[in-house]
Amino acid sequence: MRTEVVGAGGVRIGVRVEGNDSAPAIVFVHGWAQSAKAWELQFADPELRRRFRLVAMDLRGHGSSDVPHGGYDDPTTWAGDLASVLRFAGEPAVVVGWSYGGLVITDYLRVHGTRGLSGIVLVGAITEIGRNHPGGLVGPAxxxxxxxxxxxxxxxxxxxxxxxxxxxAAREVPGPLAQALLGTALAVPPSVRGALFRRDVDSADVLAAVDVPTLVLHGADDAVVDPRAGEYAAGKIPGADSRSFHGVGHLPFVEAAEEFNTSLLSFAEQRASADARTER
Known part of the structure; x- marks a missing residue:
């Protein structure tokens, strides 16, 4: 199902919803110049669909969301957009951020802390951006x-x-998927593609203040976001667990979908059980 929520400044944010409406939510945040379609193999997974409400947002300027003139350099804007999606999804939720989606989650943490979050999963993610910020290291691609x-x-x-x-990708991906990734990137206006880079963000203190369980997943052969960016986040976030997918690039949820989905399911189930015990 496709719907929308109202994000910061009245911007309409496109949302895809599948799975078990009465279950805890997993909220997916995609990366630069992509869309909610990136999570197709997670939305198709029968166990994830059975156990959780799956909600994927299109970032402002991407996919089916509005394309406002500004706000792309403002952490409060991204935080407001994600906050609206979390309220729609049902809190507390596990939030999954891929690539630039990790920076959007960090923006949310900067403004709201971990309110409404059951857990965090960073996937090939940056948590900083700009020169000399180790959480934003990029690769040769x-x-x-x-x-x-x-x-x-x-x-x-x-x-x-x-x-x-x-x-x-470090592994071969199906031709239709490769073309879909390219088509999605081309559909994002050049002005938006550029605006997302006009930021300078240090997140060391924000990451150090995270007080919910966090899982950092990264392809060992990621040529888009340097694996050291993931290592930096895992080292800053207290108690964070991390896993490296060998022979995998920037798309672990595609290149190693079965392993990725198993890891996500296990983490989300642990968080749902912990939340249920807390409510008793």
Missing amino acids: MRAALPAALSDDLGVALPALTAFSEGM
């Missing part, structure tokens, strides 16, 4: 794509985004 991937000239942007899409 990302460096090679910029700045051309931000251009409004199709002749410049298309080759860069094509190479970037191909560089996301």
